[in-house]
Amino acid sequence: KQEVTQIPAALSVPEGENLVLNCSFTDSAIYNLQWFRQDPGKGLTSLLLIQSSQREQTSGRLNASLDKSSGRSTLYIAASQPGDSATYLCAATDAGNMLTFGGGTRLMVKP
Amino acid sequence: DTEVTQTPKHLVMGMTNKKSLKCEQHMGHRAMYWYKQKAKKPPELMFVYSYEKLSINESVPSRFSPECPNSSLLNLHLHALQPEDSALYLCASSSAGTREQYFGPGTRLTVT
Numbered sequence: 018k019q020e021v022t023q024i025p026a027a028l029s030v031p032e033g034e035n036l037v038l039n040c041s042f043t044d045s046a047i048y049n050l051q052w053f054r055q056d057p058g059k060g061l062t063s064l065l066l067i068q069s070s071q072r073e074q075t076s077g078r079l080n081a082s083l084d085k086s087s088g089r090s091t092l093y094i095a096a097s098q099p100g101d102s103a104t105y106l107c108a109a110t111d112a113g114n115m116l117t118f119g120g121g122t123r124l125m126v127k128p
Numbered sequence: 129d130t131e132v133t134q135t136p137k138h139l140v141m142g143m144t145n146k147k148s149l150k151c152e153q154h155m156g157h158r159a160m161y162w163y164k165q166k167a168k169k170p171p172e173l174m175f176v177y178s179y180e181k182l183s184i185n186e187s188v189p190s191r192f193s194p195e196c197p198n199s200s201l202l203n204l205h206l207h208a209l210q211p212e213d214s215a216l217y218l219c220a221s222s223s224a225g226t227r228e229q230y231f232g233p234g235t236r237l238t239v240t
Contacts, residue, residue, distance in 0.1 A: 048227055049226070049227060049228070051228065051229065053231075058216070058234075058236065059233060059234065060132075060134075060218055060231045060232050060233040060234045061171070061218065061220075061231040062231070063228060063229070063230060063231070066226060066228045068226070106170055108170075108229075110227050110229075113184075114159055114176060114178070114222065114227055115173060115176070115184065116171075116173065116229060118170035118171055119170065120169075120170055121170055
């Protein structure tokens with residue numbers, strides 16, 4: 018059974034810092050890996066999708082990498098802003114379309 | 129249009145009530161999902177519909193009854209719920225190609 022772990026569970030940084038969120042998964046037979054953002058009480062917003070054959074994806078200040086062999090993905094946020102404060106979730110999709118979520122990283126960016 | 133809509137946004141119901149949650153997408157996705165999310169926890173999968181047929185039921189109690197009337201709509205019928213069923217209920221859909229999942233804003237359910 019797939020297990021997804023996110024480290025750290027919480028992170029507080031001053032505005033402007035570059036930061037890295039980590040995600041690890043136990044079963045490398047994934048179809049893709051998604052990074053989501055969730056604001057309190059809201060739904061999930063898809064940030065980046067990395068297919069199993071890809072190594073990284075970029076969108077604006079966000080860059081996500083995938084290393085299937087080591088079972089790791091990282092989300093890099095450049096020049097963090099207070100508006101980036103949210104919970105970030107990674108999720109691995111298996112061949113059966115099932116998503117397994119990590120526990121999330123709660124990010125606080127202080128002005 | 130990459131939007132999944134859910135109604136209602138908030139729902140308060142007693143343990144003897146019957147209510148329904150509704151989810152809609154017009155992206156042509158043929159897979160739709162119901163998730164339950166408790167505070168400060170990741171979403172937990174409840175049901176998966178693939179081409180309007182129930183393909184996965186994650187051992188959800190029968191007081192939750194899903195329905196997929198057509199390829200754009202997904203309902204979750206609720207009956208005789210318990211206070212511990214209070215949570216954020218999220219709907220999602222995905223394409224057959226990328227399998228990227230798109231989530232709706234959720235329905236905040238409170239069972240009194």
